[in-house]
Structure formats: structure tokens, C-alpha cells
């Protein structure tokens with residue numbers, strides 16, 4: 001199994017890049033794991049308390065479960081990938097049965113911060129977009145898709161997103177084998193990654 005890690009700050013375009021990469025690749029051979037599925041289970045907290053969580057700090061992620069799941073997939077076993085709700089700030093009761101594939105792509109802001117998880121990746125890719133570009137995209141996306149308003153996004157950006165990005169996410173760029181500039185849609189880079197995957201699928 002080839003495991004590709006794709007990291008980068010919020011709004012840099014990780015999900016979009018992953019979708020472009022897997023578009024037209026066979027579903028049975030290439031799978032995706034999202035870091036979002038591994039936010040800590042917080043059902044013991046009220047909604048109000050959950051809104052105060054710092055979701056951009058590594059401790060917000062259940063890396064033990066992520067590591068266990070990636071190891072199981074590597075060993076040829078299927079996993080029940082949790083499903084996360086950004087609206088509720090919590091895992092749902094659903095899971096997605098995820099089978100091992102020839103290629104697994106793992107994407108998320110913090111996946112390169114954890115040494116054991118990092119070691120599982122055969123290829124590490126960091127998607128870069130400037131911070132103003134990321135903020136604009138996040139603002140539009142979170143209002144349209146994640147039930148936020150402008151004040152929530154801007155407050156969170158100033159109080160947690162920006163400092164956490166500088167402290168934890170940006171420094172992991174140094175671990176990357178490939179950095180994809182993504183201020184504009186980058187079809188050349190997407191095609192390069194797709195070529196690497198296709199070689200593995202031959």
C-alpha cells in the first residue's frame with residue numbers, strides 16, 4: 001500500500017486537490033482518509049463547550065485512533081472511519097466502512113505534526129496558499145457549508161487559526177517531499193501526483 005499524506009493550512013485547498021487527484025482514478029484502488037474524522041470524541045461536552053475547543057491544536061486530534069486505523073489498513077484490514085459534523089462540532093454516530101486500497105490518501109492540517117503518523121507516509125505533500133487567500137476561502141466556505149457567520153470565522157482566525165498555523169502547521173512544511181503552490185488552481189501539480197499514483201496502480 002502506498003500512503004500519501006497531504007497537509008497544509010485551513011483553506012489552502014487540500015480537499016479540492018485530493019478530489020482533483022482521485023477524479024477519474026478507480027474508486028476500488030484509491031481511498032481517502034480525512035483528519036476531520038479523527039477529531040476527539042466530545043459527546044460529554046455541551047454544544048457551547050465544544051465551540052470553545054481549539055480545533056487547530058494537535059491535541060484536538062485522536063492520533064492514537066488514526067495510527068491504529070492506518071496500521072490496520074496497511075495490514076490489509078478494513079476500518080470503520082468515523083464521520084464528523086462541523087455543524088455539531090462532534091463525531092456523528094455514523095462510520096464509513098473503509099477497505100484497504102493500493103493507494104490511500106490522508107489529508108488534514110495537522111497530520112505532519114505527529115512523528116508516528118508522519119513515518120507512515122510514503123510521500124508527504126504540503127499544499128501552500130497565502131494566508132489572505134486561505135482566510136477568504138475559509139470565510140466563504142464556512143458560511144456556505146459549515147453553518148458559521150462572519151464574526152465566528154474572523155474571531156477564530158485571529159484567536160486560534162493564525163497562531164496555531166504559525167506554531168504547528170507551517171513548520172511541518174519542512175517535512176514535505178513536494179510543495180504544491182495553490183494560490184491558483186494547479187492542474188500541473190495535480191497531474192504529477194496522479195501520474196505517481198497511476199504508476200503504482202499498473
Ligand SMILES: Nc1ncnc2c1ncn2[C@@H]1O[C@H](COP(=O)(O)OP(=O)(O)O)[C@@H](O)[C@H]1O
Pocket residue numbers: 008009010011012013014015016017137138140141182183184185186
Ligand atoms: N486554488 C483555488 N483557488 C480558488 N479557490 C479554491 C482553490 N482551492 C480550493 N478553493 C476553494 O476554497 C475553499 C477551501 O478549499 P478546501 O479544499 O476545502 O480547503 P482545505 O481542505 O485545505 O481546508 C473551497 O470552497 C474551495 O472550493
Ligand SMILES: O=c1ccn([C@@H]2O[C@H](COP(=O)(O)O)[C@@H](O)[C@H]2O)c(=O)[nH]1
Pocket residue numbers: 009010011014015036039055056085086088089090108109161
Ligand atoms: O468542529 C470543528 C472542527 C474543526 N474546525 C475547523 O476545521 C479546520 C480544519 O478543516 P479544513 O477542511 O482543513 O479547513 C480547522 O482549522 C478547524 O478550525 C471547526 O471549525 N469545527
